[in-house]
Amino acid sequence: MKKFFARFGKSEASVAWLFMTPGLILLALFVFWPIIYSVPLALTNYSVIGKTEFVGLDNFVKALQDKSFITSLLNSLLYVIVVPFIQIISILMAILVNSNVKGIKLFRTAYYIPVVTSMVAVALIWGWLLNQNGVINYVLTNVGLMKEPITWLSNKDTALWTLMFITMWKGLGYYMMIYLAGLQSVPKDLTEAAMIDGANRAQTIRKITIPLLKPYVFFCTLISLMAAIRVFDEVFILTMGGPGDATLTSSLYIYQQGFQQFNFGYSSALGLIVSVMIGALSIVIFRFNRKGGVNPY
Amino acid sequence: MRKKPLRFVKLLLLYGALILFAIFMMGPFLWILSVSLMPGKNVFSSPPAILPTFIDFDNFVQVWNYMDFPRYLMNTVIIALMGVVMNIFFSCLTAYPLAVFRFKGRDLIFTLLVATMIIPAAAGMVVNYLTVKALGLMGGFLAVVLPSAVTVFNVFLMRQAFMGMPHELRDSGKVDGAGEFRIWLQLALPIVKPAIAVIGLLEFMAMWNSFLWPMIVLNDTKQYPIASALSFLNGQFSYNFGWIAAGTVISVIPIIIVFLCTQKYYMEGVSGAVKG
Numbered sequence: 001m002k003k004f005f006a007r008f009g010k011s012e013a014s015v016a017w018l019f020m021t022p023g024l025i026l027l028a029l030f031v032f033w034p035i036i037y038s039v040p041l042a043l044t045n046y047s048v049i050g051k052t053e054f055v056g057l058d059n060f061v062k063a064l065q066d067k068s069f070i071t072s073l074l075n076s077l078l079y080v081i082v083v084p085f086i087q088i089i090s091i092l093m094a095i096l097v098n099s100n101v102k103g104i105k106l107f108r109t110a111y112y113i114p115v116v117t118s119m120v121a122v123a124l125i126w127g128w129l130l131n132q133n134g135v136i137n138y139v140l141t142n143v144g145l146m147k148e149p150i151t152w153l154s155n156k157d158t159a160l161w162t163l164m165f166i167t168m169w170k171g172l173g174y175y176m177m178i179y180l181a182g183l184q185s186v187p188k189d190l191t192e193a194a195m196i197d198g199a200n201r202a203q204t205i206r207k208i209t210i211p212l213l214k215p216y217v218f219f220c221t222l223i224s225l226m227a228a229i230r231v232f233d234e235v236f237i238l239t240m241g242g243p244g245d246a247t248l249t250s251s252l253y254i255y256q257q258g259f260q261q262f263n264f265g266y267s268s269a270l271g272l273i274v275s276v277m278i279g280a281l282s283i284v285i286f287r288f289n290r291k292g293g294v295n296p297y
Numbered sequence: 298m299r300k301k302p303l304r305f306v307k308l309l310l311l312y313g314a315l316i317l318f319a320i321f322m323m324g325p326f327l328w329i330l331s332v333s334l335m336p337g338k339n340v341f342s343s344p345p346a347i348l349p350t351f352i353d354f355d356n357f358v359q360v361w362n363y364m365d366f367p368r369y370l371m372n373t374v375i376i377a378l379m380g381v382v383m384n385i386f387f388s389c390l391t392a393y394p395l396a397v398f399r400f401k402g403r404d405l406i407f408t409l410l411v412a413t414m415i416i417p418a419a420a421g422m423v424v425n426y427l428t429v430k431a432l433g434l435m436g437g438f439l440a441v442v443l444p445s446a447v448t449v450f451n452v453f454l455m456r457q458a459f460m461g462m463p464h465e466l467r468d469s470g471k472v473d474g475a476g477e478f479r480i481w482l483q484l485a486l487p488i489v490k491p492a493i494a495v496i497g498l499l500e501f502m503a504m505w506n507s508f509l510w511p512m513i514v515l516n517d518t519k520q521y522p523i524a525s526a527l528s529f530l531n532g533q534f535s536y537n538f539g540w541i542a543a544g545t546v547i548s549v550i551p552i553i554i555v556f557l558c559t560q561k562y563y564m565e566g567v568s569g570a571v572k573g
Binding site: 012013015016019022027031032034038041093096097099104107108110113114116129131133134169172173230233264270272275 | 308311312314315318319321322323325326328329340341344345347387388390391393394395398399400401403406409410413419420421422423424425426427428443444445446447449452477481502505506508509513523524525527528531538541545548549552553555556557560564
């Protein structure tokens with residue numbers, strides 16, 4: 001121990017800790033503390049009213065029997081379906097804007113605008129467009145694609161899918177830019193050499209572009225997967241989980257239990273369960289990825 | 298001779314696809330703009346008013362007079378700037394030793410930090426609320442900014458940037474007798490300027506668009522930033538489409554302008570984050 005402190009004083013370590021202390025204090029307070037403190041909190045019935053008591057694993061038992069919580073988990077899981085759609089469409093967009101024609105930068109910018117605007121604004125606009133008497137229904141019924149207007153966001157069969165569509169629409173530009181960076185990192189000589197050797201366009205895409213794009217696909221899939229499982233803003237603004245529990249996601253349910261029902265203990269327990277599940281999921285993904293021999297970083 | 302018309306058709310198809318996507322991505326914004334410019338016109342009118350048939354700024358004037366927009370915009374700018382300055386300062390300080398120093402526990406700290414990125418945001422919100430309350434910050438801008446004053450993601454980005462700094466630079470600073478802090482300030486920071494610009498922009502946008510946390514920790518709606526105010530306006534006047542449309546346009550325009558002016562750095566940062 002003495003040795004450690006002696007070395008601590010002389011080495012770079014003391015300076016290093018001096019540099020990091022302010023940031024680490026903040027991170028400890030607002031990132032690590034929530035994780036640590038939610039464990040004891042989850043074992044109590046802490047709420048704004050009544051006496052706080054230790055309740056053991058009651059909250060966890062309750063969670064497993066809570067139909068709304070199970071529904072919210074399933075909905076969050078179902079939300080993941082948006083991930084492959086995001087990848088396919090944003091790769092398509094990236095290929096489009098990777099061409100070297102006049103005004104291409106303008107298109108890139110236009111596609112990116114939804115990313116920088118707030119979800120409040122975006123959700124408001126789409127809420128109107130998708131209303132029963134809104135523009136989307138008007139266009140779709142007049143073109144003849146639908147007979148009757150659909151109440152996209154207040155029909156329990158379509159609400160979750162409609163939210164997924166809005167999530168996708170807002171994110172496309174972001175993933176497009178990342179894929180564009182990936183496409184531009186593909187060396188031109190490589191594809192040209194393949195063409196000279198007699199490979200056709202489809203072959204070069206399959207054998208050269210896609211393998212080189214793999215780390216980008218991994219990155220975007222991971223990011224959009226996490227975002228999909230954690231989805232909150234669009235649900236909160238547009239449907240509040242309704243109709244019924246049709247669009248109740250786990251993040252929203254954790255929030256509702258905490259800030260609307262003020263069951264802080266129960267909310268913490270739900271948060272822990274979801275965190276552990278996401279953690280396990282990301283470990284699986286990383287393992288899976290390493291097996292494939294691709295190094296994303 | 299056969300190649301030319303083929304190339305023309307290809308170009309036509311390309312532009313067709315580009316324009317189609319542009320309508321898809323920009324259409325909703327153009328529609329809300331045209332709705333906001335036509336007072337009295339219902340958003341649910343049939344046929345829908347996609348292009349403005351007349352232009353009138355009444356909605357903007359009325360909603361501007363009703364809601365104290367300068368104040369909300371000012372709140373937003375203050376909150377966003379606080380967030381930007383704190384994030385740049387703290388993540389530059391924290392990331393520097395993680396990138397260039399050699400000391401015990403460095404890798405452990407870094408691994409711990411990165412591992413926290415998987416925790417769902419809603420899970421930490423309850424405890425952060427209790428913490429902010431215990432610190433006596435409730436109802437102030439500091440309560441809005443402090444929980445995200447330094448993010449793991451930004452520390453990660455800055456660490457990548459500092460790792461690109463040549464070793465000789467620090468040694469030459471030491472030879473000249475500069476202390477570690479001066480080396481950081483005068484030699485290291487100028488090199489990572491692009492990364493600083495990127496986290497500054499990302500934070501500015503994140504703070505500009507955040508609406509929920511401010512609503513949780515601020516008691517007075519007069520303190521709301523613009524996104525929270527818009528959400529509040531929508532709750533109050535969901536029937537007054539013109540006003541909400543105008544409010545939406547007012548809230549969206551500044552951040553789009555910021556993006557347009559800085560997109561060069563911003564785009565580099567977004568794509569650079571993957572390579573890092």
